[in-house]
Amino acid sequence: MDTIYALASAQGRAGVSVIRISGPSAFSAGASLAGPLPDPRKAATRILRNHHGEILDHALVVCFKGPRSFTGEDVVELHVHGSISVVQVVLAELGLQDDLRLAEPGEFTRRALENGKLDLAQVEGLADLIDAETEAQRKQAVRVFSGALGDRVESWRSKLIRSAALLEATIDFADEDVPVDVSPEVLDLLGQVKSDLESEIAGTFVAERIRLGFEVALVGPPNAGKSTLLNRLAGRDAAITSDIAGTTRDVIEVRMDLKGLPVTFLDTAGLRDSEDEIESIGVARAVERAKSADLRVFLSVPGEELMLSPVEDDLVLHAKADLVDAVENGISGKTGTGVSELVDRIQHTLQQRTAGAGLATHARHRLAMERAGSALDRALDIVARGPEQYDIAAEELRSAIRALEALVGRIDVENLLDEIFSSFCLGK
Numbered sequence: 265m266d267t268i269y270a271l272a273s274a275q276g277r278a279g280v281s282v283i284r285i286s287g288p289s290a291f292s293a294g295a296s297l298a299g300p301l302p303d304p305r306k307a308a309t310r311i312l313r314n315h316h317g318e319i320l321d322h323a324l325v326v327c328f329k330g331p332r333s334f335t336g337e338d339v340v341e342l343h344v345h346g347s348i349s350v351v352q353v354v355l356a357e358l359g360l361q362d363d364l365r366l367a368e369p370g371e372f373t374r375r376a377l378e379n380g381k382l383d384l385a386q387v388e389g390l391a392d393l394i395d396a397e398t399e400a401q402r403k404q405a406v407r408v409f410s411g412a413l414g415d416r417v418e419s420w421r422s423k424l425i426r427s428a429a430l431l432e433a434t435i436d437f438a439d440e441d442v443p444v445d446v447s448p449e450v451l452d453l454l455g456q457v458k459s460d461l462e463s464e465i466a467g468t469f470v471a472e473r474i475r476l477g478f479e480v481a482l483v484g485p486p487n488a489g490k491s492t493l494l495n496r497l498a499g500r501d502a503a504i505t506s507d508i509a510g511t512t513r514d515v516i517e518v519r520m521d522l523k524g525l526p527v528t529f530l531d532t533a534g535l536r537d538s539e540d541e542i543e544s545i546g547v548a549r550a551v552e553r554a555k556s557a558d559l560r561v562f563l564s565v566p567g568e569e570l571m572l573s574p575v576e577d578d579l580v581l582h583a584k585a586d587l588v589d590a591v592e593n594g595i596s597g598k599t600g601t602g603v604s605e606l607v608d609r610i611q612h613t614l615q616q617r618t619a620g621a622g623l624a625t626h627a628r629h630r631l632a633m634e635r636a637g638s639a640l641d642r643a644l645d646i647v648a649r650g651p652e653q654y655d656i657a658a659e660e661l662r663s664a665i666r667a668l669e670a671l672v673g674r675i676d677v678e679n680l681l682d683e684i685f686s687s688f689c690l691g692k
Contacts, residue, residue, distance in 0.1 A: 265287055265288070265337070265375070266287055266363075266364075266365050267285065267286065267287025267288055267289040267290055267293060267363055267364050267365075268285070268286055268287055268364070268365055268366070268367035268368075268371055268372070269283065269284065269285040269286075269293070269355070269358045269364055269365075269366065269367060270283070270284060270355075270366060270367035270371075270372070271283055271284075271351055271355065272284040272341070272372070273346075276348065277346055277347065277348055278346030279345075279346050280343055280344070280345065280346050281343075281344055281345070281346040281347075281350070281351050282341055282342070282343050282344075283341070283342040283344060283351065283354055283355065283358075284339065284340075284341050284367075284372060285339065285340045285341075285342075285358065285364070286333070286334075286335045286337045286338070286339045286367075286372055286375065287337050287338065287364075288337070288338065289361075289363045289364065290337065290338040290339055290340045291327065291338055291340060293340065293358060293361055293363075293364055294325065294327065294340035294342070296315075296361065297312045297313065297314075297320070297342070297354070297357060297358070298310035298311070298312055298323065298325050298342070299311075299313075301325060301327050301340065302325060302326070302327060303327070304327045304328055304329040304332070305326075305327070305328060305329075305332070306326075306327075307324050307325065307326045308324070308325055309322060309323070309324055309325070310322075310323055310324075310325045311323075312342065312344070312354060314353075314357050315357070315360065320350065320353055320354055320357065321344045321345055321350045321353075321354065322345070323342045323343055323344045323345075324342075324343035325340065325341070325342055325343070326340070326341045326343070327339070327340050327341075328340075328341075330379075331379065331381070334372065334376055334381065335372050335375040335376050335379060335381065336375065336376060336379030336380065336381045337375060337379065342354065373387055373390060374387075377673060383411070383414045383672040383673050383674075384671070384672050384673025385408055385413045385414055385417075385624075385629065385671065385672050385673070386408065386409050386410075386411055386413075386414060387673070388408065388625070388626055388628075389405050389406075389407070389408030389409035389410075389413075389625070390405075390409050392404070392405035392408065392409075392475055392625065393405035393406060393409050397521065397526055398521045398524050398525060398526045399521075399524035400474050400524050400525050400526065400618060401474060401475060401526055404471060404474050404475065404621065404625060405475075405625075407623060408623060408625055412623050413623040413624060413629070413671075413672070414672050416460070416464070416623055417668050417671055417672050420457045420460060420461070420636075420668055421665055421668050421669070423453045423454075423456060423457050424453075424454075424457060424640075424661050424664055424665050424668075425665065426453060427449075427450045427453045427454055427643075427661055428658045428661040428662060428665070430446040430449060430450050431446065431450060431647070431654040431655075431657055431658045431661070432654075432655075432658050433446070434446055434651055434654055435651075435654050435655050435658070445651075447647055447648070447651075450647055451644065451647060451648075454640055454643060454644055454647070454661075455644075457640060457664075458637065458640050458641070458644070461633050461636060461637045461640070462637065463622070464622045464623065464624055464633060465622075465624075465630055465633050465634060465637065466620065466622070467620055467621050467622020467623070467624065468622050468624045468625065468626075468627075468629060468630040468633075469630075470617055470618060470620045470621040470622070471621040471622050471623070471624060471625040472625060472626070472627065473558060473617075474525070474526070474618055474621055474625075475625050475626075476526075477519065477526035477527060477528050478525060478526065478527050478528070478558045478559065478614050479527075479528050479530060479553075479556070479557040479558050479559075480527055480528070480529050480530065480557060480558065480559045480560070480561060480610060481529075481530040481532055481550075481553060481554040481557035481559070481560045481561070482494060482529060482530060482531050482532060482561050482563065483532055483535065483550070483554045483560050483561065483562050483563070483570070483572060484534065484535065484562055484563035484564065484565065484568075484570070484583060485534050485535055485565055485568040485570075486533075486534025486535075487534065487565075488534065488563040488564075488565050488568075488583040488584070489563060489583045489584050489595075489596065489597050489598070490531050490532065490534070490563055491516070491531050491597075492597035492598055493563070493595065493597030493603070494516065494518060494529055494531040494597070495597065496597040496598075496600060496603055497518070497520070497529055497597075497603065497607070498518045498520065498529070515530050515531070515532055515533075515549055515550065515553050516530070516531040517529070517530055517531075518531070522607065522610065522611055522614075523607070523611045525611060525614050525615065525618070527610070527614070530553055530554070530557060532549075532550030532553060532554055533546035533547050533549065533550040534547075534550075535547055535550060535551065535570065535571040535572065547571075551571065551572060554572055555572070558614070558617075559577060559578065559579070559610065559613060559614065560572070560574065560575075560578045560579070561578070561579045561581065561606065561610070562574055562578060562579065562580045562581065563581055563582075563583035563595070564580055564581065564582055564583060565583050565584075577613050579606070579609060579610070579613075580593065581593045581594065581595040581602065581606065582594045582595065583595065583596075584596055584598075585599075585601045585602060586598050586599040586601060624671075628671075629671055632667050632668065632670055632671035633667070633668075633671065635663075635664075635667040636663075636664040636665075636667035636668050636671075637664075639660045639661070639663040639664035639667065640660075640661075640664050642660045643657045643660035643661050643664065646660065
């Protein structure tokens with residue numbers, strides 16, 4: 265492979281910036297700037313010089329001998345002062361070397377995949393970890409990046425391979441001294457995998473919400489104080505507020521970290537029948553978004569009928585508690601009455617849902633497991649018919665195994681790689 269280099273830390277001015285070099289010429293490239301390199305996995309300070317011998321910077325240099333590196337190749341990291349000009353001049357000096365080229369987005373991680381340092385699920389976990397904004401997202405991404413999903417898939421794959429081997433032994437060696445009726449063990453193994461798959465598939469929906477964020481809709485009639493409450497929750501004037509009914513015409517979204525959970529609050533148009541065409545469109549959008557939200561907070565006003573009916577876990581509060589006598593479940597965005605309690609109730613409800621999160625976090629994972637599960641269903645049905653059709657059952661098991669191997673990137677994922685790695689930054 266080519267030897268590649270790039271800025272591995274964030275763009276812009278910083279205290280320290282990291283420039284990574286990876287490939288067969290990494291050590292010679294590093295030595296051309298830093299002189300004698302430190303022993304692998306040991307850091308040392310060096311003066312970086314250009315090809316004229318002029319000093320570029322004082323840097324901390326760390327070397328990794330392949331395969332004991334992130335990419336699985338020889339790697340040199342130059343920890344330079346984070347000046348934009350320093351980074352530019354060091355990158356320019358590396359670019360003068362004939363056997364080096366600038367890395368493409370995600371190319372370091374792609375090499376880690378190709379060299380067996382990461383599986384595809386771990387790559388996606390790394391991308392999620394980089395994008396994590398809340399503690400729940402970080403914890404979930406770390407679990408996937410650490411290889412937990414790949415380990416689970418390998419366990420399922422081993423059981424399916426064992427099952428297929430038992431079936432094929434019966435087919436190929438029917439006259440030999442092998443068990444004739446292998447169906448009890450096969451059915452038991454397949455049942456275990458099927459149960460695990462169903463549980464993991466169900467958990468992907470919650471895991472996706474953690475990764476992408478939950479949506480909580482503020483719902484109620486006009487002038488119920490929804491926009492004022494949104495501003496109180498956001499800590500800023502995210503929505504226009506006024507005494508004029510129907511001020512909010514579109515859905516206003518505010519994303520925030522709610523005690524470690526990623527939550528987007530939706531301020532929706534006041535729900536009422538209106539002859540105003542624009543307001544009617546806003547009300548229709550409000551109803552649509554509220555129905556699709558993970559949780560709804562209804563601000564009720566005496567004498568006003570709600571156009572939507574609350575479902576399980578939805579919260580119904582009495583609006584504008586600052587204007588009425590003490591009332592149970594009262595809330596006021598203007599004074600803050602009941603807001604802390606609302607945040608606690610939302611966090612508790614969503615936290616309970618996260619308990620069902622699985623290791624698989626992407627729709628791609630779910631689809632691969634669903635394909636494996638469908639093949640398992642067919643295999644279970646065929647095995648129950650008897651040894652005469654074990655060859656067909658074995659083929660279905662191979663289909664299930666291929667689906668699981670695609671999940672972790674062993675096969676049939678070339679068309680996905682460009683899309684996945686394009687989301688990575690240049691130095692990753």
